[in-house]
Amino acid sequence: MLHPDDKAAPMCTESAPSHDNLMRLLDRIEAETGDGAVSVREVLAILGPRAFTPMLLVPSLVLVSPASAIPGVPSLLSALVGLVALQMLLGHDRIWLPRVLLDRALDADRFARVLRALRGPVAWIDPLINERLTWLTDKPGNIPALAICATVSFFMPLIEFVPFLTSILAGAIALFATGMFARDGLLVLVGYGLVSGGVVLVTGAVQAVAG
Incomplete structure (x- = not known):
């Protein structure tokens, strides 16, 4: 249960970016990861x-990419999203992850495939991102989105019985995260729309079982 060494951890700015920001983030991760296994740490x-x-x-x-089909990856990703979102809600000033998550790793080739799977969607959405409706992306406006991210992530394994629900809610989480990263409140609003669709699905499933 350790924090990464501050001296070995270059700071990543959280300021709002240019239109190629998501792709540059992927480039940075790819450039700075080495051979062998790539761990969460x-x-x-x-x-x-x-x-x-x-x-x-x-x-x-990654949760909404084809890479989520890799066994064990969805559970790891959900735990990461849930813990990070919860710490953002609580106002922590640095990320804490348990050792069991920090030590989880993919081999370098599989990790490279994960990054390649993300490049297509990222190349499509990057030009559409703009800094707007920022009151939805910063506190306190982003508290509902963070609460949804934390709650859905921790309960993701329990909602897989409803067809399409997991994909819809994972898409909402990705939109919330992208919106907060790029300070684009429109993406956050679309995320709320997906969550509303998920609620409709759950209501329909409950009614079908009750009927």
Whole structure:
């Protein structure tokens, strides 16, 4: 249960970026990870222990990519998103992760495939991002989104029985994380729309069972 060494953890700025910001984030992670296994500890060291929004964003994007089909990856990603979102809610000044998560790793080839899977969606969404409706992306406006991210992530394994619900809620989390990272409140609003769709699905499933 250790924090990465501050001296070995370059700080990642959380300021609002240019239109290629998401792609540059992927480039940075790819450039600074070495051969062999790539652990959560190493990714956190690259981003920096105070880079909350990037550390919320990266697993959120992977969660909605084809890489989420890798066995064990969805559970790891959900735990990361939930813990980071909860610490953002509580106002922590640095990221804490338990050793069992910090030591989880993918081999370098598989990790490279994960990053490649993200590049297509990221290249599409990067030009659409703008700094707008920032009251939805900063506290206190982002508290509902963070609460949804934390709650959904911790209960993700329990909602898989509803068709499509996991994908919808994972998409909402990715939109919340991207919106907060880029300070684009429009993406946060779209995320709330997806959550509303998820509520409709759950209501329909409950009614179908009750009927």
